[in-house]
Amino acid sequence: MKKNLFILASAMAALALGACSNEEETHGVDLSKPISLDFRPAAVQTRATVGVEDAAFVINDMVGVYVSSSTLAGSEYANIKFTRDNSKWITKTLYWPSGTDSYTITAYYPFAGSENTAAATLSVSVPDNQSSNSYTKADYMWAQKTSVTPTNDAITLTMDHKMSLLKLDITASPNMGLGLSQINDMTPAILGSIPATGTWDLTTGDITPDDKGTTHQSIRPYAAYVTNQSLTYYALVMPGTTFKEGEKFFTLTDGEDNTYSYSLNIEDGITAGEGKYVELDLTVTRKGINITSFDVGDWQPDQSGSGMVELE
Secondary structure (H helix, E strand, O other), rough: HHHHHHHHHHHHHHHHHHHHHHHHHHHOOOOOOOEEEEEEEEEOOOOHHHOOOOOOOOOEEEEEEEEEEOOOOOOOOEEEEEEEOOOOOOOOOOOOOOOOOOOOEEEEEEEOOOOOOOOOOOEEEEEEOOOOOHHHOOOOOOEEEEEEEEOOEEEEEEEEOOEEEEEEEEEEEEEHHHHHHHHHHEEEEEEEEEEEHHHHHHHHOOOOOOOOOOEEEEEEEOOEEOOOOOOOEEEEOOOOOOOOOOEEHHHHHHHOOOOEEOOOOOOEEEOOOOOOEEEEEEEEEEOOEEEEEEEEOOOOOOOOEEEEEOOO
Protein backbone atom coordinates (compact mmCIF):
# COMPACT_ATOMS: atom_id res chain seq x y z
CA MET A 1 0.00 0.00 0.00
CA LYS A 2 2.84 2.42 0.89
CA LYS A 3 4.60 1.50 -2.36
CA ASN A 4 1.47 2.31 -4.38
CA LEU A 5 1.05 5.64 -2.58
CA PHE A 6 4.68 6.50 -3.38
CA ILE A 7 4.18 5.70 -7.08
CA LEU A 8 0.98 7.80 -7.17
CA ALA A 9 2.65 10.75 -5.44
CA SER A 10 5.63 10.58 -7.83
CA ALA A 11 3.32 10.51 -10.85
CA MET A 12 1.35 13.52 -9.60
CA ALA A 13 4.56 15.45 -8.95
CA ALA A 14 5.80 14.66 -12.46
CA LEU A 15 2.52 15.86 -13.97
CA ALA A 16 2.65 19.07 -11.95
CA LEU A 17 6.25 19.68 -12.96
CA GLY A 18 5.39 19.01 -16.61
CA ALA A 19 2.44 21.40 -16.50
CA CYS A 20 4.57 24.09 -14.91
CA SER A 21 7.32 23.58 -17.47
CA ASN A 22 4.82 23.67 -20.34
CA GLU A 23 3.31 26.90 -19.00
CA GLU A 24 6.75 28.50 -18.89
CA GLU A 25 7.55 27.33 -22.43
CA THR A 26 4.31 28.80 -23.82
CA HIS A 27 4.63 32.12 -21.92
CA GLY A 28 1.47 31.24 -20.04
CA VAL A 29 -0.69 31.50 -23.18
CA ASP A 30 -3.61 29.13 -23.68
CA LEU A 31 -3.05 27.81 -27.20
CA SER A 32 -6.62 26.54 -27.38
CA LYS A 33 -7.90 30.14 -27.42
CA PRO A 34 -7.94 32.05 -30.75
CA ILE A 35 -5.78 35.07 -31.58
CA SER A 36 -7.70 38.31 -30.97
CA LEU A 37 -6.91 41.23 -33.29
CA ASP A 38 -8.41 44.70 -33.66
CA PHE A 39 -7.59 47.46 -36.16
CA ARG A 40 -8.04 51.20 -36.23
CA PRO A 41 -6.93 53.92 -38.64
CA ALA A 42 -4.42 56.44 -37.38
CA ALA A 43 -6.36 59.52 -36.32
CA VAL A 44 -5.92 62.43 -38.68
CA GLN A 45 -4.42 65.62 -37.28
CA THR A 46 -6.92 68.42 -36.75
CA ARG A 47 -5.83 70.56 -39.70
CA ALA A 48 -5.90 67.59 -42.07
CA THR A 49 -9.14 66.00 -40.97
CA VAL A 50 -10.87 64.03 -43.71
CA GLY A 51 -14.60 64.20 -43.09
CA VAL A 52 -14.61 63.45 -39.36
CA GLU A 53 -11.92 63.49 -36.70
CA ASP A 54 -12.89 60.15 -35.17
CA ALA A 55 -11.64 58.00 -38.03
CA ALA A 56 -13.00 54.47 -37.88
CA PHE A 57 -13.56 51.47 -40.07
CA VAL A 58 -17.14 50.94 -41.24
CA ILE A 59 -19.29 47.92 -42.08
CA ASN A 60 -17.84 45.75 -44.88
CA ASP A 61 -14.37 47.31 -44.71
CA MET A 62 -11.84 44.49 -45.18
CA VAL A 63 -8.31 44.21 -43.78
CA GLY A 64 -5.70 41.64 -44.84
CA VAL A 65 -3.48 40.04 -42.17
CA TYR A 66 -0.24 38.05 -42.12
CA VAL A 67 1.07 36.23 -39.02
CA SER A 68 4.63 35.07 -39.52
CA SER A 69 7.52 33.70 -37.47
CA SER A 70 9.92 34.28 -40.38
CA THR A 71 9.29 35.99 -43.73
CA LEU A 72 6.04 37.34 -45.12
CA ALA A 73 6.17 34.74 -47.90
CA GLY A 74 6.53 31.98 -45.30
CA SER A 75 3.73 33.20 -43.04
CA GLU A 76 1.89 30.65 -40.93
CA TYR A 77 -1.24 32.67 -41.75
CA ALA A 78 -1.07 34.42 -45.14
CA ASN A 79 -3.46 37.13 -46.29
CA ILE A 80 -6.33 36.34 -43.95
CA LYS A 81 -9.40 38.51 -44.52
CA PHE A 82 -10.95 40.41 -41.60
CA THR A 83 -14.34 41.96 -42.45
CA ARG A 84 -15.86 44.69 -40.30
CA ASP A 85 -19.31 44.02 -38.87
CA ASN A 86 -21.36 46.38 -36.68
CA SER A 87 -19.03 46.15 -33.70
CA LYS A 88 -16.45 43.45 -34.43
CA TRP A 89 -14.23 41.83 -37.05
CA ILE A 90 -15.40 38.64 -38.78
CA THR A 91 -12.72 36.16 -39.85
CA LYS A 92 -11.66 32.53 -39.71
CA THR A 93 -10.44 31.37 -36.30
CA LEU A 94 -6.67 31.76 -35.92
CA TYR A 95 -4.57 30.07 -33.24
CA TRP A 96 -0.99 30.73 -32.24
CA PRO A 97 1.07 28.05 -34.04
CA SER A 98 3.44 27.85 -31.08
CA GLY A 99 3.68 29.28 -27.61
CA THR A 100 7.47 29.51 -27.76
CA ASP A 101 8.07 31.49 -30.97
CA SER A 102 7.62 35.21 -31.50
CA TYR A 103 5.73 36.56 -34.50
CA THR A 104 5.40 39.50 -36.86
CA ILE A 105 1.85 40.64 -37.53
CA THR A 106 1.30 42.67 -40.69
CA ALA A 107 -2.04 44.25 -41.59
CA TYR A 108 -3.06 46.28 -44.62
CA TYR A 109 -6.19 47.95 -46.02
CA PRO A 110 -8.05 47.41 -48.28
CA PHE A 111 -7.86 43.62 -48.64
CA ALA A 112 -6.69 42.34 -52.04
CA GLY A 113 -5.88 39.00 -53.66
CA SER A 114 -6.82 35.57 -52.31
CA GLU A 115 -6.87 34.29 -48.76
CA ASN A 116 -4.07 31.90 -47.77
CA THR A 117 -1.98 33.14 -50.71
CA ALA A 118 0.99 35.33 -49.83
CA ALA A 119 1.86 38.32 -52.00
CA ALA A 120 4.98 40.38 -51.30
CA THR A 121 3.68 43.31 -53.34
CA LEU A 122 0.33 44.70 -54.42
CA SER A 123 -0.73 47.05 -57.20
CA VAL A 124 -2.33 50.30 -56.05
CA SER A 125 -4.07 53.12 -57.90
CA VAL A 126 -5.76 56.47 -57.40
CA PRO A 127 -8.84 57.52 -59.43
CA ASP A 128 -8.94 60.73 -61.42
CA ASN A 129 -12.49 61.37 -60.21
CA GLN A 130 -12.53 61.44 -56.41
CA SER A 131 -15.73 63.49 -56.13
CA SER A 132 -17.64 60.79 -54.23
CA ASN A 133 -16.82 59.08 -50.95
CA SER A 134 -15.25 56.28 -52.96
CA TYR A 135 -12.02 58.30 -52.91
CA THR A 136 -11.39 56.84 -49.46
CA LYS A 137 -10.88 53.44 -51.12
CA ALA A 138 -7.52 54.83 -52.22
CA ASP A 139 -6.64 55.50 -48.58
CA TYR A 140 -4.17 52.62 -48.37
CA MET A 141 -3.21 51.82 -44.77
CA TRP A 142 -0.62 49.54 -43.21
CA ALA A 143 0.58 48.42 -39.78
CA GLN A 144 3.17 45.98 -38.51
CA LYS A 145 4.12 44.66 -35.06
CA THR A 146 7.31 42.64 -34.68
CA SER A 147 8.54 40.30 -31.94
CA VAL A 148 4.99 39.66 -30.75
CA THR A 149 4.88 37.13 -27.92
CA PRO A 150 1.79 34.87 -28.07
CA THR A 151 -0.92 36.20 -25.79
CA ASN A 152 -4.59 35.70 -25.04
CA ASP A 153 -5.08 39.46 -24.77
CA ALA A 154 -6.45 41.46 -27.71
CA ILE A 155 -3.82 43.02 -29.95
CA THR A 156 -4.65 46.38 -31.56
CA LEU A 157 -2.88 47.53 -34.69
CA THR A 158 -3.04 51.24 -35.51
CA MET A 159 -2.81 51.55 -39.28
CA ASP A 160 -0.87 54.44 -40.82
CA HIS A 161 -1.93 56.17 -44.03
CA LYS A 162 0.51 55.39 -46.84
CA MET A 163 -0.75 57.84 -49.47
CA SER A 164 -0.51 61.63 -49.41
CA LEU A 165 -3.48 63.88 -48.69
CA LEU A 166 -4.16 67.20 -50.42
CA LYS A 167 -6.55 69.51 -48.60
CA LEU A 168 -7.76 72.80 -50.09
CA ASP A 169 -9.69 75.11 -47.75
CA ILE A 170 -11.76 77.59 -49.75
CA THR A 171 -12.74 81.10 -48.70
CA ALA A 172 -15.19 83.13 -50.79
CA SER A 173 -14.93 86.83 -51.59
CA PRO A 174 -18.49 88.13 -51.01
CA ASN A 175 -17.50 91.72 -51.76
CA MET A 176 -16.73 90.54 -55.30
CA GLY A 177 -20.08 88.82 -55.70
CA LEU A 178 -19.02 85.24 -54.91
CA GLY A 179 -20.35 83.02 -52.15
CA LEU A 180 -19.45 79.48 -51.10
CA SER A 181 -22.68 78.11 -52.56
CA GLN A 182 -21.74 79.54 -55.97
CA ILE A 183 -18.24 78.11 -55.72
CA ASN A 184 -19.60 74.73 -54.67
CA ASP A 185 -21.59 74.64 -57.93
CA MET A 186 -18.38 74.96 -59.93
CA THR A 187 -16.27 72.02 -61.13
CA PRO A 188 -12.93 71.79 -59.27
CA ALA A 189 -9.74 70.27 -60.68
CA ILE A 190 -6.25 69.69 -59.28
CA LEU A 191 -3.79 69.80 -62.16
CA GLY A 192 -0.39 68.22 -62.77
CA SER A 193 1.30 65.07 -63.95
CA ILE A 194 -0.12 62.79 -61.25
CA PRO A 195 0.90 59.08 -61.18
CA ALA A 196 -2.19 56.88 -61.38
CA THR A 197 -0.64 53.55 -60.35
CA GLY A 198 2.04 52.21 -58.06
CA THR A 199 3.47 49.20 -56.23
CA TRP A 200 2.97 48.48 -52.53
CA ASP A 201 5.63 46.52 -50.63
CA LEU A 202 3.72 44.79 -47.82
CA THR A 203 6.94 43.89 -45.98
CA THR A 204 7.97 47.52 -45.48
CA GLY A 205 4.65 49.27 -46.15
CA ASP A 206 6.25 51.54 -48.77
CA ILE A 207 4.35 52.60 -51.89
CA THR A 208 6.32 53.43 -55.06
CA PRO A 209 4.63 55.23 -57.99
CA ASP A 210 5.01 53.73 -61.45
CA ASP A 211 7.30 56.25 -63.16
CA LYS A 212 6.43 54.91 -66.61
CA GLY A 213 2.80 54.13 -65.89
CA THR A 214 -0.40 56.05 -66.55
CA THR A 215 -0.64 59.61 -65.25
CA HIS A 216 -3.65 61.81 -64.56
CA GLN A 217 -3.43 65.35 -65.93
CA SER A 218 -6.14 66.39 -63.48
CA ILE A 219 -8.02 65.04 -60.49
CA ARG A 220 -11.50 66.06 -59.48
CA PRO A 221 -11.35 66.24 -55.67
CA TYR A 222 -14.01 65.36 -53.11
CA ALA A 223 -15.97 68.40 -51.90
CA ALA A 224 -17.00 68.75 -48.26
CA TYR A 225 -19.47 71.63 -48.20
CA VAL A 226 -21.34 72.95 -45.17
CA THR A 227 -24.12 75.36 -46.18
CA ASN A 228 -22.38 78.68 -46.81
CA GLN A 229 -20.09 78.12 -43.82
CA SER A 230 -17.17 76.11 -45.17
CA LEU A 231 -15.96 74.39 -48.32
CA THR A 232 -13.00 72.02 -48.39
CA TYR A 233 -11.66 69.85 -51.21
CA TYR A 234 -9.79 66.60 -50.53
CA ALA A 235 -7.73 64.41 -52.86
CA LEU A 236 -5.38 61.47 -52.39
CA VAL A 237 -2.20 61.16 -54.47
CA MET A 238 0.75 58.79 -54.67
CA PRO A 239 3.70 59.57 -52.39
CA GLY A 240 6.38 61.24 -54.47
CA THR A 241 3.89 63.12 -56.66
CA THR A 242 5.31 66.56 -57.50
CA PHE A 243 3.60 69.82 -58.36
CA LYS A 244 5.94 72.39 -59.90
CA GLU A 245 6.28 76.01 -58.91
CA GLY A 246 4.79 78.35 -61.47
CA GLU A 247 2.51 75.76 -63.07
CA LYS A 248 -1.29 75.82 -62.91
CA PHE A 249 -2.32 73.82 -59.83
CA PHE A 250 -6.04 74.33 -59.19
CA THR A 251 -9.02 75.51 -61.24
CA LEU A 252 -12.73 76.11 -60.75
CA THR A 253 -15.02 76.15 -63.80
CA ASP A 254 -18.56 77.49 -63.66
CA GLY A 255 -21.58 76.54 -65.78
CA GLU A 256 -20.73 79.16 -68.38
CA ASP A 257 -17.21 77.76 -68.86
CA ASN A 258 -15.58 80.61 -66.98
CA THR A 259 -12.45 79.28 -65.29
CA TYR A 260 -10.82 80.63 -62.14
CA SER A 261 -7.27 79.40 -61.63
CA TYR A 262 -4.39 79.31 -59.18
CA SER A 263 -0.78 78.78 -60.30
CA LEU A 264 1.49 77.37 -57.62
CA ASN A 265 3.60 80.15 -56.12
CA ILE A 266 5.23 78.04 -53.43
CA GLU A 267 9.02 78.03 -53.65
CA ASP A 268 10.33 74.72 -55.09
CA GLY A 269 6.74 73.53 -55.53
CA ILE A 270 5.20 70.63 -53.62
CA THR A 271 6.37 67.04 -53.27
CA ALA A 272 3.73 64.81 -51.69
CA GLY A 273 5.24 62.65 -48.95
CA GLU A 274 4.15 59.22 -47.76
CA GLY A 275 1.78 59.58 -44.84
CA LYS A 276 1.88 63.38 -45.15
CA TYR A 277 -0.77 66.01 -45.74
CA VAL A 278 -0.46 69.22 -47.74
CA GLU A 279 -2.99 71.94 -46.90
CA LEU A 280 -3.58 75.17 -48.79
CA ASP A 281 -5.92 77.99 -47.77
CA LEU A 282 -7.28 79.56 -50.96
CA THR A 283 -9.48 82.61 -51.56
CA VAL A 284 -11.64 82.75 -54.68
CA THR A 285 -12.37 86.12 -56.32
CA ARG A 286 -13.81 87.19 -59.65
CA LYS A 287 -10.22 87.81 -60.79
CA GLY A 288 -8.89 84.37 -59.85
CA ILE A 289 -7.69 82.31 -56.88
CA ASN A 290 -5.12 83.43 -54.30
CA ILE A 291 -3.30 81.52 -51.58
CA THR A 292 -3.19 82.82 -48.01
CA SER A 293 -1.38 79.98 -46.19
CA PHE A 294 0.35 76.66 -46.79
CA ASP A 295 0.86 73.83 -44.30
CA VAL A 296 2.63 70.44 -44.46
CA GLY A 297 2.48 67.81 -41.72
CA ASP A 298 2.28 64.17 -40.70
CA TRP A 299 -0.99 62.42 -41.47
CA GLN A 300 -1.05 60.55 -38.17
CA PRO A 301 -1.17 61.48 -34.48
CA ASP A 302 1.59 62.31 -32.02
CA GLN A 303 4.23 63.14 -34.58
CA SER A 304 6.02 66.40 -35.19
CA GLY A 305 7.02 67.93 -38.48
CA SER A 306 4.20 70.23 -39.54
CA GLY A 307 4.96 73.85 -40.28
CA MET A 308 2.86 76.82 -41.33
CA VAL A 309 4.00 79.28 -43.97
CA GLU A 310 1.97 82.47 -44.15
CA LEU A 311 1.80 84.06 -47.59
CA GLU A 312 1.06 87.70 -48.41
